[in-house]
Amino acid sequence: MATLSHSVLRSLEAIKTLDSSQFVSCFSPDAVLIDEAKRRTTLASIQEWFEEGLKDHQATIDIKDSGITDAETWVHAILDGNYEADYGITDPFPLYFHYFLRDGKIQLLRINQISPSEPTMRAVWAQSGNESDPISSLRNDILRIPAVPEGWVRVQVAAASLNYHDIFTLRGFGMFELKFPLILGNEAAGTLDDGKDVIIYPVMGNPNFQGDETIDPDRHVLGELTQGSLAEYVVVPKRNIVEKPISMSFETASVLGIAWLTAYRMLFTRSGLKKGQKMLVQGSTGGIATALIQLGRAAGMIVWCVGRSEEKRSIATTLGADRTFTPGEELPEKVAAVFDMSGALTFKHSMECLANGGTLVCCGLHSGGPFAEVDLMKLFTQGISIHGVYAGNKEEFEKLVWFVAEHDIQPYIPVVLPLEQVEEGLKTILDGRVQGKVVIKM
Template sequence: MKAIIHEGKLGVAGLSYRDFEEVQPQAGEVKVKLKIAGLNHRDLFVLNRHQPSDPPLIIGSDGAGIIEAVGKGVANVNVGDEVLINPGIGWKEKTDAPPQGFEILGHPFHGTFAEYVVIPSENVVPKPEYLTWEEAGVLSLAALTAYRALFTRGRIQSEMKVLIPGIGSGVATFLLQFAKAVGATVYVTSRSPEKCQMALELGADKAINSNEDWSKALGREKMDLVIECVGAATFNKSLDQLRPGGTIVTFGASAGDEVQLNLRTFFYGQLNLLGSTMGSAEEYKEMLEFIKVHKIKPVVDQIYPLDQFDKAFERIETASQLGKIGFSIM
């Protein structure tokens, strides 16, 4: 089969589109013929974590497709079923942290940027009918990350004021859609007028240019909740917008991960800083229920053929996308 392989060199330089050996499902596993795979920031990180001395790896965490074969003892799906993939391997219940051994598809296990992927059968769920293949294929990792950050960690409520700095990424876009579906008042920031515009179209109550004075732009409204994935560039500005007793959930640091924190301001404000990454299978199911009820669809930026991976990676590296980038697999 054809796949995007990382081998021999760190970074994008180690990528190629080439033939790779197909495998068959073992007991408890299924083989999925992929129709769409989704690109994530995580795929960029993997290119620097997967070492030149490691065996060749099929990268990619997200995907949707059709069950091609099932291993012994698989009861939840049948050949021909249309499925969505939960890329989290080994985290079942909604616990405060994943258990030892938790991994995400695409490193160290082979991932979804390929014609086929073999995974545990518990990692596939029926594709929601209202989603196109493109929407289904780019959904999982970002929507699950957003769900855990906003619901399990941030405990969002309808009466809350929520700030999402750095709108535009897949996760941030889901955060906005989920928070509006709950009924919260949602503010977003971006350096890009296009991303601000998109956010307003998705229902944001206000979209602020990141370079503005946030306090002024927010009319001195203080936030119950900030969901922060930018990192160093915005972290302290985000903290400043919290009301006393407010919560900031951090799940990303694309603009730097080392921040300065004033503990005294923090504890006098009775503030909360909560770290979040990914989510469990339980949260994945809750997330799917939630998006089905609210008919939430991912914002799809662009879909590339698998062999044009270099264009897709350039787009995500330069943060040019509005929503999710995907690959179509023929």
Template sequence: MHAVYVEQADPTDPLAALRIGERPDPTVPEGWARVKVEAAAINHHDVWSLRGVGLPADRMPMILGTDASGLAEDGRPVIVHSVISTPGWIGDETYDPKRSLLSELHQGTQAEYVTVPASNLVARPAFLSPEEAACLPTAWLTAYRMLTHDSGLSGPGTVLVQGASGGVASAAIALGKALGHRVWATARTEAKREFALEQGADAAYETGSRLPERVDAVIETVGEATWSHSLKSLRPGGTVVVCGATSGPNPSADLNRVFFLQLRVIGSTMGTRQELGELIELLGRTGLRPRVDRVLPLDAARDGYAAVLEGEMLGKVVLRP
């Protein structure tokens, strides 16, 4: 089958590690299901895989991709929940210390077919296109959990989203408004600030700008480049929720500010199948839909990855086998 994969990582030039070609059709273990992929989104996780972060050489070749929508073998439209917990795990699967995402231990979604545990299939409602549905399991689910489970907000508040054009960040803007918050965003360019406003942000500021007032929570996906600004933007007792570090993972901790203002620093990774169901219900109730920047065939995946690497997209990049 045709697929996008990595067979040898390149830490300095991830695009050089990208391969597009034929891979073996997947086998279907007992309790698993095969899905004919209709759409698969590109995430920063895939870029890290190309660099070899979290994906050792002995697991390669590895098909990339953590999320997808498609058709089950009985023809049902489904969305793939990509958090794979260990057999027998009970409870929140994101807390399973041995959990993995598709494309870490098991082959990923950027291919004609993918196999997953049957319990990881979620019905795709008719109101979502395959491309929209493919945006949900990683970026949109992560943003939903950050805003609900992790933000510390029990009612409407003011939320700052750093780096407005990325997949998680743009989802957080739209979802934050749908959940009743006042949402501010930062971005490097005027075009990206305009995009944040289109997504529903109440205001958009240049990266690092002084804000009119301090906020209740910060959605942080950028890392070193925005970390100091995130901490300085929080009110006493506020929360910064961090799910990624695209600009670098080792910012100055500024612990004096953290303990003196009693700030909460919460790590967040993906979400549960139940939360994915809640997210789908929210989209159905509000009419909110993921913003798809572009849809490309698998053979043009390199162009999509280049856009993600350069930050030259507004919303999600989606591949169609």
């Protein structure tokens, strides 16, 4: 047993006597308590945690071991109490108290079941699904570094980006049954254990499936059936690794996996557009919309887009749009292809904007419900084609990476945040305030 500091000893004694006032007196005024990744950031909330979590359950504590390192003081304890009614816990359970001190006071107390000898990483995850209040499911703390299965590799993440898919996960929505807790994040770039800089191709599935992996019935993306990329480390199958061009920044590389890959497939695989033809993007500042504008410009298309405000339309023009329009506005002439990310509210307008033989490519339903009316007369008399797109295959991803590098495209990334501020980035997406891509830099 280590010789513990006065504050640590007093806090443990307070737990034994269930004295919340003494417990709180051991903390700095700006201290943080993290219990199983849930943060308490005021002394009042720390005292509330003590009253509800320990005193109300008549908790008892049995100290088993302790130690001191350069960074922390840790205590291994067995906790018991009346936890069956609230948590279904009937037996005593082990916990580690990780104390971080400043000027003799507790600055941070992290409580979990991770031994101080286990390697850990910072990560952001969904604790559960909450449809009405998705942000309440968010957790941001440390987890064990994942093991690497055979045939997989570990990537030390340098940068990752946020997607609306993360909001769906926090709500509990997915193409498959989600198993929580689940680390968020569908795309990232980083470094392998051997030092090679790479980008993660996010689409996974049945390794024995033959053909385009985007139609594999078992197809899923990083962060659905596997732990995601909003962490210091992520493990993925070897085949999901693509070399990062030397000239490409990690921030640029980190946004290519979902929004930009979806945009690439929409534009180059599904639209049938040729250089010099007109295209309309139903959007102006979202992740896929900005990708379509920048890719279309680089490919020599005439790019038109729709923006809900003068500010959004101005951003689109800066990114390369030739003309911008207000929602529902009649175009001066029909276009060869329309790219629709919104769904029900814009679908009718998208159809109306198409020339004979035109193509409508859809990839989302961010407005309205999952159903939209189709003008069947226009569909077959004018030879309209409609395609749905979700991400893309690995060959398309590799082509995208090198297209972006060759044309020196700088994706629109107005916000770069540290991992600790992921909640801020997700709120901009949830509230519809996001522009371009939000990148999280480790």
